[in-house]
Amino acid sequence: MEASKVIHAIYTDDDVLMSAVKKVKAEKHHIEEIYTPFPVHGLDKAMGLAPTRIAITAFMYGCVGLTVAIVMMNFIMIEDWPQDIGGKPSFSYLENMPAFVPIMFELTVFFAAHLMVITFYLRSRMWPFKKAENPDPRTTDDHFLMEIAVHDNESELTSLLQDTGAVEINLVDKEDAH
Amino acid sequence: MEYKISNRLRMGAIIMVVLGLLGVVYGFMDANSVTEDNISEVIAAEHHGHGDEHATEGHGDEHAEEAHGEEYGESASHVDDSHGDEAHGGMTKHEEHALHQIHNRPYSALYVAAFFFFMIALGVLAFYAIQYAAQAGWSPVLFRVMEGITSYVLPGGLLVLAIAFVADSHLFVWLKEGVTEVGHENYDKLVAGKSGWLNKTGFFIRGLIFLGGWSLYRYFSRKFSLAQDTADDNRNFKKNFRISAAFLVFYIYTESMMSWDWIMSVDPHWFSTLFGWYVFASMFVSGITVIAMITIYLKSKNLLEFVNDSHIHDLAKFMFAISIFWTYLWFSQFMLIWYADIPEEVTYFVTRIEDYKLPFFGMLAMNFIFPLLLLMNSDYKRINWFVIMTGIVILCGHYIDVFNMIMPATVGPRWSIGIPEIGSILLFGGLFLFIVFTALGKAPLLAKRNPFMKESEHFHY
Numbered sequence: 001m002e003a004s005k006v007i008h009a010i011y012t013d014d015d016v017l018m019s020a021v022k023k024v025k026a027e028k029h030h031i032e033e034i035y036t037p038f039p040v041h042g043l044d045k046a047m048g049l050a051p052t053r054i055a056i057t058a059f060m061y062g063c064v065g066l067t068v069a070i071v072m073m074n075f076i077m078i079e080d081w082p083q084d085i086g087g088k089p090s091f092s093y094l095e096n097m098p099a100f101v102p103i104m105f106e107l108t109v110f111f112a113a114h115l116m117v118i119t120f121y122l123r124s125r126m127w128p129f130k131k132a133e134n135p136d137p138r139t140t141d142d143h144f145l146m147e148i149a150v151h152d153n154e155s156e157l158t159s160l161l162q163d164t165g166a167v168e169i170n171l172v173d174k175e176d177a178h
Numbered sequence: 179m180e181y182k183i184s185n186r187l188r189m190g191a192i193i194m195v196v197l198g199l200l201g202v203v204y205g206f207m208d209a210n211s212v213t214e215d216n217i218s219e220v221i222a223a224e225h226h227g228h229g230d231e232h233a234t235e236g237h238g239d240e241h242a243e244e245a246h247g248e249e250y251g252e253s254a255s256h257v258d259d260s261h262g263d264e265a266h267g268g269m270t271k272h273e274e275h276a277l278h279q280i281h282n283r284p285y286s287a288l289y290v291a292a293f294f295f296f297m298i299a300l301g302v303l304a305f306y307a308i309q310y311a312a313q314a315g316w317s318p319v320l321f322r323v324m325e326g327i328t329s330y331v332l333p334g335g336l337l338v339l340a341i342a343f344v345a346d347s348h349l350f351v352w353l354k355e356g357v358t359e360v361g362h363e364n365y366d367k368l369v370a371g372k373s374g375w376l377n378k379t380g381f382f383i384r385g386l387i388f389l390g391g392w393s394l395y396r397y398f399s400r401k402f403s404l405a406q407d408t409a410d411d412n413r414n415f416k417k418n419f420r421i422s423a424a425f426l427v428f429y430i431y432t433e434s435m436m437s438w439d440w441i442m443s444v445d446p447h448w449f450s451t452l453f454g455w456y457v458f459a460s461m462f463v464s465g466i467t468v469i470a471m472i473t474i475y476l477k478s479k480n481l482l483e484f485v486n487d488s489h490i491h492d493l494a495k496f497m498f499a500i501s502i503f504w505t506y507l508w509f510s511q512f513m514l515i516w517y518a519d520i521p522e523e524v525t526y527f528v529t530r531i532e533d534y535k536l537p538f539f540g541m542l543a544m545n546f547i548f549p550l551l552l553l554m555n556s557d558y559k560r561i562n563w564f565v566i567m568t569g570i571v572i573l574c575g576h577y578i579d580v581f582n583m584i585m586p587a588t589v590g591p592r593w594s595i596g597i598p599e600i601g602s603i604l605l606f607g608g609l610f611l612f613i614v615f616t617a618l619g620k621a622p623l624l625a626k627r628n629p630f631m632k633e634s635e636h637f638h639y
Contacts, residue, residue: 055556086517098513 006032006174007157008135009166011144014040020146020164021046027160032147035139057119058112065111069104135172181481181623183615191615194608201601205284208597212280217273220280224592282588284598285345291602292341293440294464294580295610296334297457301465302327303396304429304458310399310422315633316492319484321403321625322618323473327465328396329617330610335389337606338440339382349588352376352446369446376446381439388432395425406627415629433458441580444587448526450515456507457583463500463545464576467569469493472614474562481623487560488639494559497572501549505542530582533591537578544575577603 011017018040024031031047044052074093077083077100082091085099093100121127139145146166148157154171161169212220269277306324309317347353351369356362358370369376399418406414434454442453450456470493476482515523530538552568553559585593625631 059554087519098509098516101509101513 004174005150005154006172007148007150007154007161008168008170008172009146009148009161009164010136010138010168010170011146011165012142012167013165014038014144016165017144017146018043018046020161020166023164024146024148024160029148029157029160032149034147035134035136035145037140037142037144040144054116054120058116061115061119062108062112064115065108066104068111069100069107072107073100073103180619181476181479182619183612187615188612191608191612194604194611198601198603198605198608201597202284202288202605205287205598205601209281209284212277214269214277217269217277217280221273221276276592279589279592282348283592285341285348286584286588287598287602288605289338289341289345289349290577290580290584291599291606292334292338293584294577294603295330295606296338297461297580298464298468298610299328299330299334299614300392300433301458301461301463302469303331303392303465304426304433304462305465305469306399307395307422307425307429310418311426313419313630315630316489316637318625318628318630318634319482319489319637320469320473320493321628322621322623323469323476323482325400325403325621326614326618327468327472328400330613331396332389332393333613334606334610335385335392337609339385339389342385342440343382349584350381350443350446351587352443353378366446372446376443381443384435384439388436391425391428391432395421395428399425403625403628404621407622407625409627412629430458433461441583444584445526447522450511450526452507452511456504456511459500459504459507460576460579463497463504464573466493466496466500467572470497470565471569472618474566476618476623478562484624484635486637488637489634490562490565491556491559491639492637494553494565494568497565497568498549498553498559501545501553501572505546508542508545526586529586529590534582534586534593537582541575541578541582544571545579548572548575 009020011020014036017034017036021031021034021043025046025048034043034047036043070093077085077096078091078093082089085096088095090096125133134140135147136143136145146161148161150157150171158169302324306321306328308314309321309324342349347355351357352366352372354364356364357366358373359365360370398421402414402418402421406412406418437454437457438449441457442449470490473482473485473493474490477485512527515527518524548571549568552564552571558564581593581595581599628634
């Protein structure tokens with residue numbers, strides 16, 4: 001979207017912010033983004049964001065990790081250099097499986113956890129040397145910032161936001177970074 | 179919000195008890211119909227069946243391993259069976275051994291079912307105490323359900339002890355005559371060495387102390403919980419907090435010792451240091467499952483309108499988590515023993531994998547894979563019928579878990595889930611339902627003056 005003009009409404013309390021979000025949503029305005037210094041419980045629901053799909057990716061990554069562990073241990077301990085495990089030289093993966101369970105478990109967790117974090121960063125468009133998108137450094141301390149796109153309804157929005165308890169309302173020209 | 183046990187439920191429970199009793203009586207009669215006179219025919223009939231099975235399986239490797247396993251089994255775990263042939267007329271050693279196993283079966287079936295339902299109540303008691311000691315805010319709306327279930331601790335525990343008393347050496351080989359007497363045909367050096375702990379008097383004194391402590395806690399916590407309903411301060415709640423913390427300390431020691439006495443001692447040569455924890459995980463997950471099931475049942479009658487989806491969700495999370503905890507302990511016990519492969523330890527698992535393949539691995543599927551896959555999704559934990567179905571699988575799985583702990587030591591390969599086992603389940607299941615639902619009807623279903631009640635009613639995940 002080419003919404004070049006946005007309004008930044010700044011709040012100093014998360015409860016006030018929550019009720020403001022509900023009011024703005026009730027008036028059918030689109031909230032572009034909210035910047036907070038800490039996670040605010042229930043904010044995603046109030047903003048109407050789609051539920052996260054990270055759990056599904058976690059399950060898939062876990063399955064990948066489990067598969068990697070099985071294939072790897074089968075290659076290392078059974079095929080490439082067959083090992084006598086616990087005095088039971090059967091050279092069968094299935095019969096020696098109990099010995100590999102800790103590895104299977106650990107790699108499942110390892111893959112799920114690391115790939116989930118990487119997915120989260122990429123999905124949030126964060127990577128090394130990225131310039132911060134944060135419009136106001138105070139949102140890293142004790143201020144909350146709500147960003148709303150303006151479509152020739154500046155005065156209406158301003159009065160609405162004033163009613164919701166915003167301590168500061170700025171009209172900003174947004175340079176499109178992406 | 180008052181609940182009274184419905185006539186239908188009461189009749190159902192009584193019918194279960196009666197049917198169960200018939201099954202149990204049949205089990206005893208059936209077992210006692212095999213005597214010294216006809217044992218050889220029974221074994222011959224058995225062997226005929228076995229022969230067929232082997233012919234169809236017919237793998238060289240398997241046979242070799244079986245022979246290996248039997249060797250362990252006979253030499254390590256059943257040293258105490260070396261009776262002289264001359265003692266019992268024409269019976270061979272093998273025949274006498276088989277006869278004992280056949281006679282042990284109805285006792286073992288009774289004991290397994292009695293312990294299973296008792297452990298549900300005891301697991302709930304521990305869960306209840308944890309809620310108080312942690313001052314949990316989400317669970318007080320479920321307190322009356324838990325108190326109803328824990329009313330079975332005392333009767334259930336006494337029944338387990340009574341069965342142990344009557345069954346005597348049918349369950350516990352260390353109670354056999356002359357086990358500790360040097361020179362006696364039953365003499366067993368290892369058991370004799372443990373006789374300071376493993377003796378009949380000590381067993382029952384300890385059993386009564388454990389049961390007494392748990393019942394005392396249950397009695398006072400119920401009393402304070404009811405008194406809190408009409409109080410105008412939080413004194414009763416604070417008392418409950420204190421006795422719950424004290425109880426948990428007492429419980430974690432006595433539960434462990436109880437599991438050595440009541441379960442692990444059926445294999446008196448074998449021991450495992452985390453056995454107490456393992457049994458605890460089993461009773462904890464069964465208990466939580468029953469809380470969830472009874473809560474959903476009462477909710478379906480519109481009696482628990484203050485219990486919302488989030489409470490069910492949390493119970494299902496516990497079912498999921500403790501199932502995995504159980505698997506973790508089961509595996510920790512199994513892997514070390516399997517890996518080390520020390521004969522006197524590994525015989526425990528060799529007999530189970532040889533003779534109990536289906537229940538042994540089936541239990542893993544029911545207690546681990548089922549809850550893992552069915553309850554992993556967050557949304558499914560809120561679907562009531564889904565929780566009930568998973569709960570049924572978990573409960574069956576943990577019955578089989580107890581079955582696998584007792585049966586291999588008492589009936590060996592002559593196990594089955596037939597009339598004696600199902601009869602015992604019906605008998606104690608009916609008794610459990612009757613006692614629990616009668617107790618549920620004795621107090622309002624909302625512990626209304628609990629200081630955390632408001633938080634609990636508005637609990638939202």
